[in-house]
Amino acid sequence: MPLISSGHRKPEPYNLHNFTVLLAEDSVYMQTLISEMLRVFGVGDILTCSDAREAIDLLTITQARASSRHVNKIDILLTDWLMPNGNGEELLSWVRTHENDDIRFMPIIVVSGFTTEKITSATRDLGANEILVKPVSGKLLASRICSVIDTPRAFIETPEFFGPDRRRQDLGFVGENRRNASPSIVEKNI
Amino acid sequence: MTDQKKNDDITVNIYKHRQNPLKNKLGARLLTNEDGHLSSENIKEADKIIAKMCIGCEDHIAQQLEQISTVWNDMKKIEDKALRHEKAQEIFTHAHEIKDIGALCGYTLAAYFAESLRDYISETALNMKNQHIIIQAHIDAMNAVHRGKLKEDGGPVADELKKMVKIAIEKYH
Numbered sequence: 001m002p003l004i005s006s007g008h009r010k011p012e013p014y015n016l017h018n019f020t021v022l023l024a025e026d027s028v029y030m031q032t033l034i035s036e037m038l039r040v041f042g043v044g045d046i047l048t049c050s051d052a053r054e055a056i057d058l059l060t061i062t063q064a065r066a067s068s069r070h071v072n073k074i075d076i077l078l079t080d081w082l083m084p085n086g087n088g089e090e091l092l093s094w095v096r097t098h099e100n101d102d103i104r105f106m107p108i109i110v111v112s113g114f115t116t117e118k119i120t121s122a123t124r125d126l127g128a129n130e131i132l133v134k135p136v137s138g139k140l141l142a143s144r145i146c147s148v149i150d151t152p153r154a155f156i157e158t159p160e161f162f163g164p165d166r167r168r169q170d171l172g173f174v175g176e177n178r179r180n181a182s183p184s185i186v187e188k189n190i
Numbered sequence: 191m192t193d194q195k196k197n198d199d200i201t202v203n204i205y206k207h208r209q210n211p212l213k214n215k216l217g218a219r220l221l222t223n224e225d226g227h228l229s230s231e232n233i234k235e236a237d238k239i240i241a242k243m244c245i246g247c248e249d250h251i252a253q254q255l256e257q258i259s260t261v262w263n264d265m266k267k268i269e270d271k272a273l274r275h276e277k278a279q280e281i282f283t284h285a286h287e288i289k290d291i292g293a294l295c296g297y298t299l300a301a302y303f304a305e306s307l308r309d310y311i312s313e314t315a316l317n318m319k320n321q322h323i324i325i326q327a328h329i330d331a332m333n334a335v336h337r338g339k340l341k342e343d344g345g346p347v348a349d350e351l352k353k354m355v356k357i358a359i360e361k362y363h
Contacts, residue, residue, distance in 0.1 A: 134294065
C-alpha cells in the first residue's frame with residue numbers, strides 16, 4: 001500500500017457533549033425546533049425556558065449548584081429577543097451586571113426575528129456576543145456557536161458599557177490622538 | 191468639573207481571556223488558534239429537522255391566524271385604552287409567531303403581512319378608527335393567503351393583496 005502524506009489534516013468537528021446550553025424562547029414551536037437542532041449538534045445538556053424571568057431563575061440555580069459534581073455550568077445562553085414575560089433586553093442586562101463572573105462573562109447569542117439596525121445595535125450595546133437573525137438554519141446556528149467558541153472577545157467595562165469588545169477587528173486609526181484617558185487593563189481568567 | 195477632568199477620570203477595564211474556556215472544554219487536542227467547525231452531517235441533519243417541522247406549519251399558522259381574528263373581534267368592542275393595549279400585545283405575539291414560522295417554512299407572503307401587522311400594532315398612539323381599517327386589511331390579506339395556500343411570494347394575487355394593505359396604511363395611518 002503506498003504511503004501518502006496527508007499534509008495539513010482537517011481538524012475533527014467539535015464534539016459538544018460536555019456543553020450545557022440554556023435556551024430562552026417563548027414560542028413552543030421555535031423552542032422545540034432549536035433544541036432539536038442543538039441535540040443534533042451533540043450538545044449534551046439543553047435547558048429550556050420561555051421567558052427572561054425563568055431564564056434568570058435557571059441561571060441562578062444552576063450556577064449556584066455548579067460546584068457540585070453532578071451539575072454542569074451553563075456554557076452558552078441562547079435567547080430570543082422578544083418574549084412576553086421579560087424579554088431579551090432584560091435578560092442581557094441582568095447577566096452583564098451580575099456579580100458572579102461565570103454569569104457575567106457568559107457567551108450570549110441573541111436569536112431575533114427583528115432585522116432592524118436599532119435592534120442589532122441594542123443587542124450589541126447590551127453585551128450580546130452574537131446575533132442570529134431568524135429564520136434559523138443549520139448553517140447559521142452552527143456558525144454562531146462556533147464563533148463564540150473560536151473567538152472569545154475581550155470584555156470591555158466602561159461607565160456605560162459592559163460586554164464583549166464591540167470592535168471585532170483593529171482597523172487602526174490615522175490622525176491625532178484626542179483621547180485623554182488611558183485605559184487600565186485588567187487581565188482576568190474568564 | 192471640566193470635560194478634560196471628566197475624561198481623565200474615566201476608567202476602562204479590559205478583561206482578557208488567558209485561556210479559551212469553551213475550547214478547554216472541547217479537549218486539549220483542539221487547543222489551537224484555528225477556527226473549528228461542527229460536522230457537516232449534523233448541519234444537514236439540523237436542516238432536515240427544520241423541513242420536518244415545516245410539514246405541519248400550515249395548521250400552526252392557521253391556528254395563530256384564528257387567534258388573531260378572535261382577539262381582534264374582542265378588541266374592536268373595547269374602548270378602554272389599557273385593555274386595548276393588552277389585546278394589541280396578544281395580536282403582536284401571534285403575528286410575530288406567524289412571521290417567524292412563515293419565514294422559516296417558505297410562507298414568505300404570510301410572513302410579510304404578519305410582520306407588517308406586528309410592526310403596525312406595536313405603535314403606541316393608535317387611532318381607533320384608523321386602526322380598525324388597517325388591522326382588518328392585514329387580517330383579510332392573511333386569510334386570503336391562507337385560503338389560497340399561497341407560498342413564496344404569491345404572484346399577481348400577492349401583488350393585489352400587498353397593494354390593498356399598502357393603500358389602507360397610506361390612507362389611514
